[in-house]
Amino acid sequence: MLAVVGLLVFGLASHGSSRVQLGEAAPDPTLPKLDGGGDGSLAEHRGEWVLVNFWASWCDPCKEEAPALEQFQRQHESGDFTVLGIDSRDLSGDGRAFARKHELSYPQLHDGEGDMAHEYGTTGVPENFLVDPKGKVRWLTAGPVTEEMLNDQIAPLVEGKS
Amino acid sequence: MSARTIRALAIASAALALMAASLVPAAGAATPQTSLSEISGEVMCPVCGTLLELAESPQAQREKAFIQRLVDEGRSKQEIKDALVAEYGDEVLALPQDSGFSLSAYVVPIVAFIVAAIALAFGVAKWRRASGSGDDGRPVAAGLSAEDSARLDEDLGRYDL
Numbered sequence: 001m002l003a004v005v006g007l008l009v010f011g012l013a014s015h016g017s018s019r020v021q022l023g024e025a026a027p028d029p030t031l032p033k034l035d036g037g038g039d040g041s042l043a044e045h046r047g048e049w050v051l052v053n054f055w056a057s058w059c060d061p062c063k064e065e066a067p068a069l070e071q072f073q074r075q076h077e078s079g080d081f082t083v084l085g086i087d088s089r090d091l092s093g094d095g096r097a098f099a100r101k102h103e104l105s106y107p108q109l110h111d112g113e114g115d116m117a118h119e120y121g122t123t124g125v126p127e128n129f130l131v132d133p134k135g136k137v138r139w140l141t142a143g144p145v146t147e148e149m150l151n152d153q154i155a156p157l158v159e160g161k162s
Numbered sequence: 163m164s165a166r167t168i169r170a171l172a173i174a175s176a177a178l179a180l181m182a183a184s185l186v187p188a189a190g191a192a193t194p195q196t197s198l199s200e201i202s203g204e205v206m207c208p209v210c211g212t213l214l215e216l217a218e219s220p221q222a223q224r225e226k227a228f229i230q231r232l233v234d235e236g237r238s239k240q241e242i243k244d245a246l247v248a249e250y251g252d253e254v255l256a257l258p259q260d261s262g263f264s265l266s267a268y269v270v271p272i273v274a275f276i277v278a279a280i281a282l283a284f285g286v287a288k289w290r291r292a293s294g295s296g297d298d299g300r301p302v303a304a305g306l307s308a309e310d311s312a313r314l315d316e317d318l319g320r321y322d323l
Binding site: 059112 | 208209219220221223224225228248249250251253
């Protein structure tokens with residue numbers, strides 16, 4: 001009986017996940033780059049503000065937010081900022097086609113197994129987490145970002161005005 | 163029929179045979195070895211958490227299209243499953259793998275059954291001992307006190323045995 005209970009607890013503990021909270025260290029697993037050029041991670045951008053954007057090619061809201069993200073990236077890439085796209089639970093070929101179609105210039109990682117999404121405790125796509133230069137989560141939203149959100153909430157943090 | 167005509171017919175027949183032989187491998191390479199319906203009953207839709215054949219989400223549609231493309235290329239069922247694992251990881255497989263930690267999915271129920279059977283056997287043996295039954299199912303004779311023995315003899319004496 002104890003063994004069965006133990007297995008149930010293990011199962012729940014290993015599959016359950018909670019959303020990463022503001023102020024917590026951002027999980028930083030290593031994942032393959034979407035373009036196939038080796039591996040990458042959030043740690044490569046330590047010292048920068050990073051907007052971690054979970055998306056998938058089959059997700060309609062992800063299509064809607066992609067232009068705003070790309071525009072924000074182009075406006076701020078000269079500073080210490082980047083969007084880091086995480087193509088989650090998606091076919092890598094479909095993900096690459098999506099990135100090409102929307103002309104996404106920011107770095108992309110492929111999270112086919114959903115491991116990174118699990119560590120962040122996401123419940124779907126898109127979800128966005130702003131990570132500060134020290135690796136702490138400073139802002140998050142479950143759902144797509146809009147141009148207004150990026151300009152009103154993200155830009156002041158990234159530009160040091162908040 | 164002249165010898166010339168016969169020779170022409172023979173050459174034409176040989177040419178046709180060669181063409182047919184060259185077409186067979188090409189057709190074989192693209193001949194489906196499995197089907198979408200067969201595979202979708204054995205793999206998961208990772209986002210939906212259900213068998214792919216039961217899922218209709220956009221992600222499931224993409225996964226089905228991916229499988230269909232590989233089926234059309236003539237890939238085997240195992241090759242397609244391997245391609246799915248490369249994309250989505252082991253969780254895409256509906257059945258756990260028979261190696262590593264996944265092996266516990268098969269071993270644990272068997273071990274649990276054996277442990278339960280042993281526990282049941284011990285429990286039954288203990289219960290039978292506690293209820294005063296012997297191995298042959300007859301009551302075990304208990305020692306009689308002198309008083310009970312005398313009363314038993316008295317009772318038996320009333321009967322003409």
